[in-house]
Amino acid sequence: MDLIGQFPLFYFPDYGSAWMMGITGTIHILASHTSVGAAMLFAFLAYKAYKENRTDLYPYMKKYGMFLLIFSYVIGSITGPGIWYTATAASPRGISALIHNFVWVWATEWVFFVYEVIGVFVLVYFIDKIDRKTHLKLTYTFALASVGTLALIIGIISFMMWPGTTAYYATGSASDAFFGLNTFPHMFLRIGFMIMLSGVIGLVISSAMKKENEELSIELSKKMGYVSILGGFITLFFFMWYMGTLPDNAHAVFNVTKDGVIQNRIILTLVFMVYFLVAVFKPKIINPAISSTMIVVILLAGLWPGEKLRESMRKPYVAGQYIYSNQIISRDVEGKGIKSELPIIAQKGLLKVNPFIPDNLRTITAENKLQVGELLTKMSCSNCHSLELTGVYRPLKDRLKGVDKEGVKSILYAIGSGAIPYMPKLQLPDDEYDAIAEYIASLKY
Numbered sequence: 001m002d003l004i005g006q007f008p009l010f011y012f013p014d015y016g017s018a019w020m021m022g023i024t025g026t027i028h029i030l031a032s033h034t035s036v037g038a039a040m041l042f043a044f045l046a047y048k049a050y051k052e053n054r055t056d057l058y059p060y061m062k063k064y065g066m067f068l069l070i071f072s073y074v075i076g077s078i079t080g081p082g083i084w085y086t087a088t089a090a091s092p093r094g095i096s097a098l099i100h101n102f103v104w105v106w107a108t109e110w111v112f113f114v115y116e117v118i119g120v121f122v123l124v125y126f127i128d129k130i131d132r133k134t135h136l137k138l139t140y141t142f143a144l145a146s147v148g149t150l151a152l153i154i155g156i157i158s159f160m161m162w163p164g165t166t167a168y169y170a171t172g173s174a175s176d177a178f179f180g181l182n183t184f185p186h187m188f189l190r191i192g193f194m195i196m197l198s199g200v201i202g203l204v205i206s207s208a209m210k211k212e213n214e215e216l217s218i219e220l221s222k223k224m225g226y227v228s229i230l231g232g233f234i235t236l237f238f239f240m241w242y243m244g245t246l247p248d249n250a251h252a253v254f255n256v257t258k259d260g261v262i263q264n265r266i267i268l269t270l271v272f273m274v275y276f277l278v279a280v281f282k283p284k285i286i287n288p289a290i291s292s293t294m295i296v297v298i299l300l301a302g303l304w305p306g307e308k309l310r311e312s313m314r315k316p317y318v319a320g321q322y323i324y325s326n327q328i329i330s331r332d333v334e335g336k337g338i339k340s341e342l343p344i345i346a347q348k349g350l351l352k353v354n355p356f357i358p359d360n361l362r363t364i365t366a367e368n369k370l371q372v373g374e375l376l377t378k379m380s381c382s383n384c385h386s387l388e389l390t391g392v393y394r395p396l397k398d399r400l401k402g403v404d405k406e407g408v409k410s411i412l413y414a415i416g417s418g419a420i421p422y423m424p425k426l427q428l429p430d431d432e433y434d435a436i437a438e439y440i441a442s443l444k445y
Contacts, residue, residue, distance in 0.1 A: 002348060003355045004341045006327060007092040011378050016386050016393035017090030018325075022311060024082040026304050030197070030295075031076035033190065035116070037198030038068050039139075039146035041227065042123065046139040050132050056216055058127055063205050065124035071201075073117060090383070093327045094160070094318035100336070101177045101320070102156050109152040115145040150194070154187040155179070161186075161314050162247045162321040169322070172335020177320070182245035189242050192234025196272075199228030200298060203279055204291040218283045225279030232272055247321060250313035252422035268302055315384055316424035324424045325383040346427035350376060364431050373439025376432055389443070396440065405441035409433055 010017050042061060049057040088095050099106065119142035127135060155178040158164070164180020167173075206220035275294055279286050316324050322331045322338070329341045344353055351362050351372070361372050377387060386395040400408060412433050415423045428436075 002344055002353055004328075004344065004353045005093070006354045006356060008356050009375075009379055009382075010089040011382055012090075014386055014388050014391050014393075016382060016384075016391075017086070018311060018383060019393050021083065021086045021090055022304075022307060024079050024086055026299070026307050028076055028079035028083055029307065030299055030303055031072045031079065033194045034197050034201050035068060035072035035076060035120075036146040036150050036191075037194030037196070037231070038064065038072070038201065039116070039143040040195065041198040041202065043139045043143040046136045050136045056213070060205065060209065060216070060220060062124060062127050063209075064202065065120060065127070067201065067205060069120060069124060073120060077117075091318050091325070091327065093323050093329070097319040097323055098156055098160070101159065101172075101174055105152050105156060105174065105178065109149055112145045112149040112152070116142065116149060119145060147191075150190060151187055154190060155183050158183040158186050160317075160319050161250065161310075162317070164245070168320070168335065169331070169333050170335055172333060172337075180245075182242055185238050185242040185245055189235060189238035192231050192236075192238055194231070196228045196231025196235060197298070199224040199226075199231060199276070200291070200294060202227065203286055204288060204295065207286045207291050208288045210287075221279050221283035221286050225276045225283070228276040228279070229273065232269065232276065236269060246313060249316065249321075249422050253313045253315060272298070272302070315422065318383075324426070326380055326424075326426075327383075328424075328426065330424060342425070342427065346429075349429040349432045350379060351432065354379070364435055369435050370439055370442060372432075373435035373437070373442075376428075376436050377439055380426060380436070387443070397443075400440060403441070405437045408437040408440045412437060 012020055042064070045057055045061055048054060049061070084095075119138065123135070123138060123142060130138075158180050159177050161182060162180060163169075163177050164182055165176055168176035202224035203221055206217050206224055209217040209220070317330075318325045318327075320333070322329060322333055322340075324330050328345065329338060331340050332338060341353075351357050351364070357375070361368055361375060364372050381387065381396070384394055385391070385399075386393045388395075389397055391397065400411070403411070411420075412428075414420060415425060
């Protein structure tokens with residue numbers, strides 16, 4: 001029997017595996033982006049404190065550092081492995097692709113990360129125990145390590161969207177995989193957002209210092225407002241560049257929701273800019289309650305929709321434009337000795353080539369047809385769609401409401417032929433298409 005290298009199905013009802021990854025990832029990104037932005041802010045403040053002999057800035061840096069330790073390096077360190085767990089369960093072949101392409105990049109990133117963790121402890125706990133020049137040098141190395149971590153991770157994440165060059169498929173080279181068309185605009189987009197976040201977090205701390213030193217609190221709140229405005233403009237500029245470097249399937253997905261996305265981005269930008277301008281011109285208005293609320297607003301209204309958009313535009317692929325979200329390899333990668341699995345699936349069907357199909361379901365009968373259809377639908381569709389009536393993640397009920405069995409079959413045959421350009425072409429034997437259509441029609445959407 002010919003088998004392909006599939007893994008057991010990880011199925012999460014209603015929300016889907018992608019939402020589990022997205023929720024964990026968004027929390028982690030808020031924490032990790034804050035840490036990188038804060039590292040750059042630390043370098044700026046340490047330089048200003050050293051050059052201008054501003055000893056009053058060091059207590060602020062220590063408070064910021066303590067917040068960073070708890071928020072970024074505790075929450076970030078918890079949710080980081082959480083991403084690995086959920087991603088490995090939901091997308092084992094996607095994670096495998098990243099590891100096999102970037103094992104030494106991951107190793108290098110961990111070296112930078114370890115230095116970051118040690119560095120933030122040193123900067124916080126030794127700020128009053130070492131001379132100012134040494135502290136300044138340490139903040140510079142801390143910032144470089146943080147940006148280095150970002151650069152390495154962004155190269156890997158950009159490969160998940162696409163390698164950016166067809167040379168990768170012939171060479172299998174890590175450099176061809178890493179240095180894609182959208183790697184650098186993606187990196188500077190993230191840097192802009194990190195700078196903005198560092199200012200937003202800084203406003204929480206500066207506004208909480210009013211009772212201790214109102215004059216310094218106002219000064220720092222203004223500075224954090226300027227920092228956030230700068231980060232916001234950098235983010236918008238590189239977002240436009242980034243959107244121009246995406247593959248065709250990403251633009252096909254984006255075009256479906258383009259007007260809504262652009263409108264939301266404009267509204268959010270205006271809301272954020274009003275807040276930052278208030279911090280610059282009316283810093284006394286900013287208090288811990290308002291500044292803390294804005295972190296939640298940015299998380300729910302800014303970061304979460306942005307991450308959902310990126311994940312949506314990456315579909316139907318999960319890595320390198322050669323692994324579908326349903327874990328099927330869709331094209332040859334000669335440099336890695338990888339062969340497309342689409343021909344053998346079209347010839348023999350998923351039931352015959354997936355090693356984790358129960359023996360009693362490998363052959364379709366009148367008695368097991370609905371059960372087989374359910375299994376095939378979950379294997380083929382659940383990484384991108386919720387199947388239940390209560391589903392919230394691209395629910396099939398919104399797309400197939402009122403469609404009968406023959407209508408579902410027509411849609412299945414049309415996928416990948418140009419009618420639905422952003423969905424993957426997955427040719428199955430007629431009896432497997434029929435089982436899927438019968439199961440979907442039985443759900444009474």
